[in-house]
Structure formats: structure tokens, C-alpha cells
Amino acid sequence: MANVVRFSPRLDEPLALEFRPGPSDHNVLLQLLSEGRTAFNGIVFDPIGAQGAQEELRKEANRRLLETVLDPRFMELATPVGFTETRAAKLTWAGAEQHTPENLVGVLGRTKVEYLADFVVELGFSSVLAPSHFIQGPADPFFTVDLRLTEHLRLALDARGAGEVTIQYPLALPSTVFNDEHARTVLIREVRELPIDAVRLRVHPFGNHSGHVALLRYIQSARHLISMELPIIAERTGTVGLALLSFGAVSGLESGITYGDAFNMGALKLQRANVSGFVAPRVYLPELGVFVPKRAAKNMSLHSRLRSLVTCKNSACCHRGEDMIVNSRRHFVFSRMEEVSALNRPPVQQRPLEYLERMLRPATDRLARVLQVEIDDAQLKTKLEHERDKQAGWRATLGELAAQPVLAAPRTPTRRVMRRRQSARG
16 A cells, blocks of 8 residues: 555544435434534535425525535436436436436536536535546546546636535445555546545445445555545445544545435446335434334333433433434434544544544443343344444454554545635635
8 A cells, every 4th residue: 555644634623524414304404503503514415405395404504604515416317216307307417318428528518517516606505526426447437527527617616706615526436446556546646636625435335234344445445545635525334434534544424314324336226116215214322333223222212121221311412211212313413423523532543542442342342231131023133133243343353453553644624614714814
């Protein structure tokens, strides 16, 4: 692996946390904003929701100078599942057919980017994801097209007086490519020359389901990207994202609320008839570091020997024990904010130990205690056993990695309110 520059994040810029609300999640974030609970950097919006059900959330986030990030869905528009009649009708940059390198090159692509820039300015977003796609490596035809589209997006925004709008580049690729040093070196060389402000990682397949080997490789590969001297934000990683933050692999997390624990490109390549939009209700148990179905969470909270191990003890989050089940979305958002805030307190070099000793080790120990109790739900027991084994693998691997000093860490994103202050100073 190539050497990386030594870099310590600015002390006044914390690790980043963004939420990507699903179609029914905006009210949870609006409620937290009304309470002044904004221990997160910003919100990632779907373009259709941003001008529909999530419009009030977008306006309130802008008013509070939180980052409002538009995901124009260029990656999805290049897939059978992502290019829908609804998107084609409502997104001016979608066009009449599924995106390909051929219909995004030259004037065709620049026209789509112009439409995108108009939308960003009209709705007042503070940041936009670059029009990039899932690539199979540096030689992928989409990659060259994406580079040119990103350059033109910067020009288009500047021409509209939106020079303050930042561009974040989604680097979406298979883990086999991400873990290949030569491929990474080429990608770094090209991406670092772009007029962008951050890189967002979408690695397939990776997320909360990933084992210790995949986790170690992700950390090692992401550390190589530090040489770009840009903030690095991990998307769709679930709870394992906390380990990525702790071990200097990334400087920010994007978190879903109802879903979004993993990035799996395969789902976007299925025929629409095989895709279900149903998401089963679930509850986050931060003490165990796992999600369980709502019914299971309720049964566990009523069990005399399990209640103390699973019930939320933060009165600001849950006034009563059952609040974490009834208001499971709020409980999750609050818990994730608390977890990232805890990792912000120690310096970079001490974060691995903070994560291991205050998050992962207690979770694995509590899981073991839970499994000592007779659990009637066979499906739940199997799930918890799997989580115990997975976390044990994380713990052993990261314990070895923690013995090595963290010599470099990616830059943390400059918050919108700080950019505004810097601009005011001239």
C-alpha cells in the first residue's frame, strides 16, 4: 500500500454524520430539529421527496444552516430498477431512456447537468452529489463520462452564481476493485483532480452484514484514499460504520433511518417485478449493537432478565421503556447521534480504543449474556447468535489493528455554518 500523508483533522471540525430519510422518516427529523437536537451535519434528499413530502424538512434544515445534500440519482438512472416512469417524468435530467455512457457524453450529458444545476439552485441545496455511476474499475466507460460531467456541473453551478454549493463525488464500485491497490491508485489520481469537496464511498457488497475480513480490507483500502486530502464519507454501512470512523478510514457517515445498512448494487439490477418496497418494522438496540423486529424487541423488554440489557436508558431519548419501540425511528436517530458524538470526544489516536472498550466489547459481552437466557423465538435466537459471532470477529481483528498507531486520518468536512462564517470574513 502506498504511503499516505500525515494529517490530523482540524480540532474545530467534528466527525460528520448525515441522515438519509426514507419516504416516511422526515417527521422524525423535523421533531428533533424543533427540539434543537441537531448533533448531525446534514440531510441527504431524494430529488422527488425534496419538492414533495420532505419540502418542509429541506426548508427547515436550510434555515438552520445544516447541510442539505441532493442525491440526483444518476447511479440509479443507469439501472433497470432505478430508471422509473416516475423519475423520468419528474426529473428534468432523467431524459427519456435509461442512462448509458453513450447518451451522457457530449451535449447530451451537459444538457442533463445543466438541468441538474437549475434544480439545485432553485431549491436552495447547499451540496449536491456528482453525477457519477457504479463502475467496474478505472477502465469502465462510465468513469470517463463521470469525470467530465462532474467538471461541467461545477461550471454550471458557478455560472448560476452558486459557487458556494459544494460537490461530493460518490465513488461506487465493487469491493474487489476497491481492495485492488493498482485500481485505487488510478482512481485516486483521476478523482483528486476534480473540482469536488468530498468523496462518498459506496462499496459493494459492504455493510452491517460484513465480517471481519471485509471490515479490515475496507479500513486498509479507505486509508489509501487519505492521500486525496478530501473528506471521506461512508454511505450505507450501518453500525459497522462506527468502526470505520474510529479507525481513521473515513471522516463521516451517511446513515439511513428505516433502511440503508448496506450497499448492494445487485438490488438495482433486478427486474422490477422481483423488488419489494416493504420494510419490516425494527428497533435498534444500541446496548447490543443490533436491530431486531419490533415484536421481538417488545418481548425482550418485557422479559425480567432481558429488560435491563436492552431498554434505552437515555431519558432525553426515551422517557419510558416502551418509547424505543413505539418511536423506534426517533430512538435510532438519537442513538446514532450519541454514538458519533462519543467518538468525537477523544483525539484521533485514541478513538480505536474508545470504540473497542466503550462500544464493541460491551456489546459482545451483553449479547453473550442475552443468549444465556432461554429465548423462545428461534428466529431471534439464530439472529443474535449470528450477530455475536460476527461482532466477536470484528473485536478480534480490530483489537490487533488497534495496536498499530493511527498515523493519518481523512479531513473532516467543513460544516455549512463554518463555511458561511469564513465567507463573511472575506
